Amino acid sequence: MQFLLLVLLFAVLPSAASAQPTDAVHRSVLANGLTLIVAENHSTPRVAVHLWYRVGSNNDPKDRSGFAHLFEHLMYRGSENAAGDYWNDMRRIGATGTNAGTAPDRTTYFQTVPSGALEYALWREADRMAALAPSLSQETLNSERAVVQNELRQNRAGPAGSVWTRVAAATYPGHPYARDTLGEIADLNAATVDELRAFHRRYYVPANAILVLAGDVDPTRATELVNRHFGSIPAGERISGPVAWAAPLPSPxxxxxxxxxxxxxxxxxxxxxxxxxxxxxxxxxxxxxxxxxxxxxxxxxxxxxxxxxxxxxxxxxxxxxxxxxxxxxxxxxxxxxxxxxxxxxxxxxxxxxxxxxxxxxxxxxxxxxxxERIGGFGGRADTLASxxxxxxxxxxxxxxxxxxxxxxxxxxxxxxxxxxxxxxxxxxxxxASQPSNTAGQRPLVPPPITATAPFKAPDAVESRSVSGRRLAMISRPGQLAHLALILPGAERGDDRAGARSVALTALLEQPVSEGTVRQSLDRLGATVTVEEHPQAALILLRVPVDTFQRAGSILIKALRPGSLKDAVVVTAKSKIGERVFASRRNVLTLPQILLPTLYGRRAPDSETLNRVQLSDIEAMRACWRGGDLHAIYVGPDPHQSLPSLASALDALPQSNGATCAPNGTEIVRPGTVSTPMSGDQAMVLAALPLPPADTPEAAGLETALAILGANTTGRLDRILRVERGWTYGIAMTVSQNQGSRLLTLEVPVSATNVRETQAIVERELRRLGEESVTDEELRTATASIAAEKAARWETGSGAAVAIAHQTIGGTRSSDAPPTVDEVRASARQFLSREPSWILAGGN
Missing domain, CATH: 3.30.830.10 (Metalloenzyme, LuxS/M16 peptidase-like)
Structure with a gap:
């Protein structure tokens, strides 16, 4: 097949600290107009597959708003030669980050797969490009239309939920961007199967697409595979490129x-x-x-x-x-x-x-x-495609x-x-009181999935500073350095609930020689993120290598006692208070705020935050400086950074952390916490206590949870989203904790479906331990778990967080995949019980 080829280089600004190999970027155009971009990098045995179509809500037919976005959903319901659910198939082969996005100018589909599964992923993408239209049915349209309508309702629920619909109409009169990408329910209801098939034939063609492969892939091999699977698909017509139209408003x-x-x-x-x-x-x-x-x-x-x-x-x-x-x-x-x-x-x-x-x-x-991140929204493949x-x-x-x-x-x-x-x-x-066409030469049989080199995370080098503070270091080439600080100490659950959140905010708002800690870090190009876990908080610093030592010193020095003033605490209380107040008014976020009540503890509110004093914050900071303070460095030349890190940690005075444990870690309030709210959106949260991660009897628990609650592929998702169209997606989390952990399942549904959703969740929790798990479910869950663990190490930030989570939450006693019997036994022992409920919305 004839193609044009350009070889480019990631000439990222040169840095003496960077030992990362330069990434070659190869651009070619197939005879049928498909643009192929290959970004080669062999740091992990994974490849991002990113398909970028020049079609978006700008191309919605008249009186069919939301059409492009609805079609995005239909692309995951199987194609002529691959009838199975796309989400589940990708998870089965070890893909991570499978997702899609629709914008006014483009629609993207992407996943990151083991390099041995690259050809299979290309085969599936080619099949839904060439042969999706014949497989579209009224049944799949009805199902996905209901899911999209739930997404629309969920996005517009809560205070100021109509903002982007109003902004689009007001700022772009007579402009393609005046359309809301999600559309309107009446237009979605009017969509027909024939219209959708015509839409696919018009826009989902090689000449209108850009395919990016980023990661562990050889350009020659990639070109061969793409020609094999996409080369014989008819070219179609490329949509004309965008014409700049900034459209300044004619009047305020x-x-x-x-x-x-x-x-x-x-x-x-x-x-x-x-x-x-x-x-x-x-x-x-x-x-x-x-x-x-x-x-x-x-x-x-x-x-x-x-x-x-x-x-x-x-x-x-x-x-x-x-x-x-x-x-x-x-x-x-x-x-x-x-x-x-x-x-x-x-x-x-x-x-x-x-x-x-x-x-x-x-x-x-x-x-x-x-x-650094090869796939996902905003990652390397997405950036190259855009x-x-x-x-x-x-x-x-x-x-x-x-x-x-x-x-x-x-x-x-x-x-x-x-x-x-x-x-x-x-x-x-x-x-206010109330809210307002099939290719002839393309392989139609799926290719085999070849073996991918197993990924083993590098071992961290553990050491201790003179004062006994723990240090973990991993060498990673590149231009960025990462520092994770594990700060021991639980959130309070009494009349000063929210004190830890206030302390974390105050840490970054306290004054230093040049502004606040946050402002000083900003000047060095640093980004700080914070996670709160039951018995510890995690602060992650990401910064260019050449400013790491200054940034790390600023952050660690901020933990010293006596540096806070009352005014800083007042500012921090105001910021957290506004966040808590807004979360309590939003049906989708209220249940998470109320989680402490399941432990018989008080959830933060305006009264508890008002009671927080400077002395409470200093007590929390004393916990952070205790013997369990842990620093993790990921970046170039760790041994060069070790002396300055150890010195900064040793300069922190030791403190007694005996009073830093939570008041209780066991659920003491089974039953239902219900908060009615106006509107037709609701959130159902189910909670169950789980044993520590290293419990031998829990060997199959992680896999059982993947089978039950994985978003887009789990049993609950299939029943509630695919079969009934009640929800846009399910969120499942397990708290990071050395002791007893908490499982939460969050299901956003219509207020009219709350009780039935509860019944289905409770039934499926029991059924997992009582009935058989299929070999296919076991293989899919096992592959997905292994792939997700490997994917965390694509970036330095991900590696630092992965090590931190292992430290905070512990690890399984064995890495061996569980058997079907172990999965059922774990489910029967730990999931076959009545959950506690937090319900928001509805009556």
């Missing part, structure tokens, strides 16, 4: 909507140039600088806002600059809007000069971190790195004055 517009918000919330939106343009890149930096100002000011006595964010959404025809602020309880709309305008003008008048290098460094680090699809060059993403490496404050300010002085849309939500 302001809408005020009464909704179920607790305090007013303001969105301010500007239309700006499209994806990857210099203006969009520069305005992204301006948004980050504004975000930092909003975070620094929010919750202080002089600011009328309790929380705020600023960001841009880049799309092909045009992008949007968005500011979102939540007001304090006593603030008025006019005053808050004037204050917001003043913040933006101050930034544009010169304050940006002080922030530009920090926000650019952070953007650079974030982009490098995304390119660069090719929107800009005609898979390496166009490097223009961002160049701009971030040498940011120009003047250019950023000029872009802000050019585009943000223009007309904009203001949308304010205020409180």
């Amino acid at each position: 517009r302001r809408d005020v909507v009464a909704d179920a918000v607790s305090v007013p919330r303001i969105f301010r939106i500007w239309n700006i140039p499209g994806y990857g343009t210099p203006a969009a890149i520069d305005l992204g930096l301006f948004a980050d600088a504004l975000q930092q100002r909003l975070e620094a000011e929010a919750g202080t006595s002089v600011a009328p806002v309790a929380a705020g964010s600023a960001y841009i959404v880049e799309q092909a025809l045009g992008s949007q600059f968005i500011v979102d602020v939540t007001l304090t309880k006593d603030a008025d709309l006019g005053g808050a809007e004037a204050w917001l305008t003043e913040q933006m003008e101050t930034l544009a008048r010169g304050a940006l000069d002080e922030q530009i290098e920090g926000v650019a460094a952070k953007r650079r680090a974030a982009l490098l971190a995304r390119m 660069s090719e699809g929107f800009l005609g060059d898979p390496m166009a993403w490097q223009r961002r790195l160049t701009r971030y490496a040498s940011p120009e404050s003047g250019a950023v300010t000029a872009a802000a004055k050019r585009w943000l002085d223009a007309n904009h849309y203001t949308l304010a939500f205020v409180p």
Whole structure:
């Protein structure tokens, strides 16, 4: 087969600290117009398969809003030569990150597979490109339409849930982006099978597609496989490329909507140039600088806002600059809007000069971190596909790195004055009592799945500092370094519930020599994320290698006693209070807030947070400095970083952690906690206690849970989503804990289906231990679990978190796959019991 070939290089900004091999990127075009991009990297035996179609909600037929998104769902229900469910098939072969996304300009499908299963994944993708239409039926349409309608309802539930539908209509009158990607229920109900088949024949063709393979793949072999499976599919017609249409508003517009918000919330939106343009890149930096100002000011006595964010959404025809602020309880709309305008003008008048290098460094680090991850939304394959699809060059993403490496404050300010002085849309939500064709030569028989080299995670090098603090280190080449700190100590469950969350926020908001801890880390290009677990918190620092020692020192020094003041605690309490208040008003998030009540403990609310004092925070920080403080480093040259890390840890005074244990770890309140809420959306949460991970009798428990509750492929998902169309997806989590753990199953459903959903969940929990598990279920779950564990090590952040979770939650006594009998025995002992329930929504 004839094809064009370009070989490009990941010329990521050179760094003496980087020992990572340069990734070769090969671009070719098949005779039928399919664009193939291969990014070769052999660090793990996995390959991201990413198919990018030039079709989105812009292409929805008249009076068929949501059509492209509905079709995305139908692509997972089997094709002519592969009738099985796509989700389950990918999980069976060890795929991770299987997903899809629809936007106005494109629809993407992706998964990351073991390298031995690459050809099989390509065969399945080719079959649903070439032969999906004949397999579409009224039954599958009805089922997926119900799922999409549940997704639509779930996305629009809760306070300010209508924001993006309103924004699209108001900011893009007469523009393709005026359509809501999710669509409207009436239009979805009118869709027919024949219309969907015609849609597939028109848009799902080689000439309209970009295929990216990233990871453990040889370009020559990849080209051979892609030609074999895609080369004989008729080319079809490529959709014309996007024509820039930023569409500045002809006049300012302001809408005020009464909704179920607790305090007013303001969105301010500007239309700006499209994806990857210099203006969009520069305005992204301006948004980050504004975000930092909003975070620094929010919750202080002089600011009328309790929380705020600023960001841009880049799309092909045009992008949007968005500011979102939540007001304090006593603030008025006019005053808050004037204050917001003043913040933006101050930034544009010169304050940006002080922030530009920090926000650019952070953007650079974030982009490098995304390119570390081969698959998923925003990963390497997605970035290469978007660069090719929107800009005609898979390496166009490097223009961002160049701009971030040498940011120009003047250019950023000029872009802000050019585009943000223009007309904009203001949308304010205020409180109200009620919320408002088959290829001839293509192989039709699935290829065999060949063996993939087993992946073994590298062993961490364990050591202790002079003071006895534990250190774990793993060498990983690259331009990023990662530090995970495990801070021992449970959240309080008394009249000061929420104290740990306040302490974690205060840790980053406390003053240092140059602003706050968070601001100082931002200037170094660092990103900090926080996880809270029953008996410990986890802080993860990701930073460019050349600034790691300074960033790590700042973070560890912040743990020293006596550095906090009352004003910092007040600010932190305000931030956590707003988050808790918003979660309690949202039907989808309320159950998680109420989980402590199952242990007979108090859940955080405004009263408990108001009682938190500086002394409570210092007590929590003393827990963190106890003997169980654990540091994990993942990055280049760990032995070079060891002395500075150990020195910083040794400088922390030891403290007694005896009072840091939780009040109780066993569920003491079985039964149902029910909170009625207005609207037609509900959330059902089932909870069961589980034994420690290393319990011998629980050898089959992880596999049993995968069979039961895996999203898109588990038994519950098949019954509630595929067969009944009641839910968009199920979330299953097991708490990270050395002792007794907690299983939670969260099912968002219509308020009319709550009781029946409870009955199905309880029945399936029992049935797993009482009835047989099939060999196919066992193989699929085993392959999926192994693949997910390997996938965590694709990035440095993932590796650091994986080690931290093993430390916090323990590990199984054996890595050997369980037998069917072990799975049933574990399910019978630990799952065949009545769960506790938290219900939100409905009556």
